[in-house]
Amino acid sequence: MSHYEPLKIEQKWQKRWEETQAFACKDLAKQPKMYLAEMFPYPSSIGLHVGHVRNFSIVDCLARFYAQNGMNVMRPFGYDTFGLPAENYAIKTGIAPQAVTKTNIDNFRKQAKRLGFAIDWSREINTSDPEYYKWTQWCFLQLYKKGLAYQAESFQWWCPEDKTVLANEQVENGHCWRCGAEVEKKKMKQWFFKITAYADELLDEIDALDWPEKIKTMQKNWIGRSEGAEIDFAVADQKDTKIRVFTTRPDTLFGATFMVLAPENTIIPKLVNDDAREAVQAYCETAIKKSEIERQENKEKTGVFTGAYAINPANGAKIPIWVADYVLSGYGTGAVMAVPAHDQRDHDFAEKFDLPIVKVIEKPETAKDDALCYDGEGTIINSADFNGQDSADVREAIVAWLEQQGLGNKKVTYRMRDWLISRQRYWGCPIPIAYDKNGKAHAIPEDQLPVTLPKIDDYKPDESGRSALAKSKEFTKVIIDGEEMTRETDTLDGYACSSWYLWRYTDPHNKKAAWDKKKVNYWAPTDIYCGGDHAVAHLLYVRFWCKFFADEGYLDFREPIKKLLYNGYINASDGKKMSKSKGNGIDPLDVIDQGYGADTLRTYELFIGPYNLDASWSTEAIGGVYRFLNRCWTLCFDKKTVKADANISVRHKTIKKVTDDIRRANFNTAVASLMEYVNQLFKTGANREDLIILAKLLKPFAPHLACEMLETLQADDTWPQFDETYLQEETVELVVQINGKLRARIAVASEHANDAASLEKIAKDDAKIKSMLADKTIVKTIVVTKNHLVNIVVK
């Protein structure tokens, strides 16, 4: 007597898949294509964790399912390798990130193979491979040529101790994450991608995407389109000075009783009078230095009067100009008209500094009156000719009047800012730019790509705050058109590398182009993309690049991802996040090697709960899945098959349920119905057909075991079809309710199932029901044939 030995079976099939390149797909084949991918991993030194396994198992289940359904499936794999962990490790140890990355990739590949994923390994990519980032640089140059990659001065986090620029996430409570020094903001020249050029399209096309609503809403909020107006306010006693504000509520213009400028606003020095100068300067300096966190934490309004006045263009009123840090420099014009009667923030400010509050909207009686200031719609008052009209109408009318007077115009503003892409770091894709003697930027000619990262000894950032690349003379010096220039030493944000990899997968070894047009348009857009992170950043950036490259004629589609599956995390058994520092992580290879095998691990992670919700690891529950696979094995290899075909109906029901569930990504219930099927087969005994169907349906979840079964049964893996006629049972259970309460279940021949009259008669003739109705009056009877249910309403 033999028994289920997953490790043995898995080794056998993994070897065979490797030898036959079982999952290599054909470009431009005639069959319908299916392109699936997970968000490619950052190969950390820890190796794959169970969260990866969940993510990859979902993609693998679908890939195998669609392959069994006859589609030309592409399921590639790659590594997102640039980034901070490898660089920090290099700074600490001096070991080159290139070397660490190679080790980690080798480990990831080995682990992925032990999980038996149906990957086309000929399409493996790695973003820090010069063959890859050559084309990331090419992408940058296309954006640069069209003016969508540009340089601008911007305030950056700066650590005065380490003399380096820090990313937002490297600032902890206003202090440097490495040395703990208080960070400050420094104005520096930075590279940006002009994602705002596509703001409207990015927003408008969200609704049509087959993506989770949660992600769609997050992207909408992130883009944050606001319709309003820009209005010019003259400055009293300064003829040539105007201050432009942005507002979404021009209808409240008559209620603007003061003006507030962001501390960063460059017009401030021009406005302040001598009495106020010192105080204003001090306020601005502290405010600018303050971290975002400090500004957020302390919602208590602060501010200072400039001594200057603006003129409200609507009524000619002289209103004081203040500076306060609750006004943001990066949004709108960095100046607001304050309407304290109808804006909570302005109201708080006015209360604190005793500024006038003028009500210009009468709140309707139906509105709740618990708020101190009313920000809804209503009837306009205190606004000259506009009085008595509805605020929504006045909004249009005032803007029209302003436009006529040349004092303002309609304006759409976005919360989204341009994408800051330069990083003062070594371990990233070099920006293919050089500067001439005058400091003018020049594109590196495409035939000089890639700009390769040089091997260096010291990875620590330079005193100047530039990356370690600045210390490499051989790197910085470059000749362009016979002129000696200095290379840009900033590298690209890692998100740039991942903004186009989905297209590189379609043509990963192309030496002449980033991708071949025919191939990319055959495979892409990606049909199903799966991941559990990057709701706005990466998933917005790929959409942006897709639209840009479509405009440039390199892609024939404008949205890169048709369907997005956003999977939940796997937490520790106590529900807390798994982490290296807590030591509560689960190593997938340990799980496999302790005897469960990859099939159990994969099936368990799909069974653990709905794929899109977080789940907690359970060392007990995984045993249940092992028992299930063991029972599948026993049915096939260790139990006598029966001749009779007792399970036609349940077999076809299972085919239907598993097929529907996989298409709807309900992996957990698909596994549950396979369990029910197996339980049934244990009761009745299984014949060859039962086992073949079981193996075929099991393959997307537990491919090794399923292949072993199919080989023994001498069957192929074609996905089975169900037959409607077998879904009918011989008898149905008639449910009888009295006043909606279940009172009886009666077995009825299925020929009566669609006959309302007979169902009603059978229900009312039932002895138990009869006795319960004896002293009652029947008001009416409802028969639902679809559910074979009768509800008798009595008095």
Place this chain on the structure above:
RNA sequence: GGGCGAGUGGCGGAAUUGGUAUACGCGGCAGACUUAAAAUCUGCUUCCUUUACCGGAUUAUGGGUUCGAGUCCCAUCUCGCCCACCA
């Protein structure tokens, strides 16, 4: 503060357009096999009452619509996530 989502047994969770609540799995209990244990197999397992049958209650709480509500509507409570002074 704003937005979105979710509350179902001891636990993870099922219930596709309103129609048999608690599928499947874990855990627990009992039995079979075994000298014994593990493994495996079989059965029971929402709660209350009952030896059992019968009966009653139950999908966070309170109301509503309906012949019928886990599902729809209103209010309240709790939890989670995202954004957070965006004018």
